[in-house]
Amino acid sequence: MNSQLQLVEREIAKDEAHSDDQLDEEFEPYEPGEEDIVLKNNQLTNKQAFVDFMENAGEKGKDNAREIRLVKDEGEKGVLIYDLQSRYDERAEQSWIDVYPDMSFYSTATDDTQDVFNSAPQQCNYIEKDETDGFYKIYECRTHWDYPLLPDVAGEEK
Secondary structure, eight states: OHHHHHHHHHHHHHHHHHHHHHHHOOOOOOOOOTTOEEEETTEEETHHHHHHHHHHSGGGOSOOSOEEEEEEEOGGGBEEEEEEEEEEETTTTEEEEEEEEEOTTBOOOTTSOOOGGGSSOEEEOEEEEETTTTEEEEESOSSOSEEEEEEOOOEEOO
């Protein structure tokens, strides 16, 4: 019994050490591309490109062969990246927005809960500005009815 307790204590200590290493782990900073839509310090770069995509992609749009990259700078945690691709599915006779989250430049603390939206690709129906919440939301996705993608903040063109 005592040896089992020691074994459990060692495993817990290893897990805690690994968690601390994960928090201290440095990752390469992400350098956004010129056309990326970047949210940093409550400013949205290339906002018009995002608005154009929102108005023309998915169920609401007519241009279903567009792609954009959203980059959300989360400070010390790194950046969350979302590649959005609008497409038309002939078999379903439906337009979609595919969302591919990239967490490779982002670090979650052990006490954070990972958002299910970020754990796998999503298939969503459309994007719309929610005036009440002050967010651009993506709707009718695989894991969420609506998901706050970006806050409605001041924007600038690069």
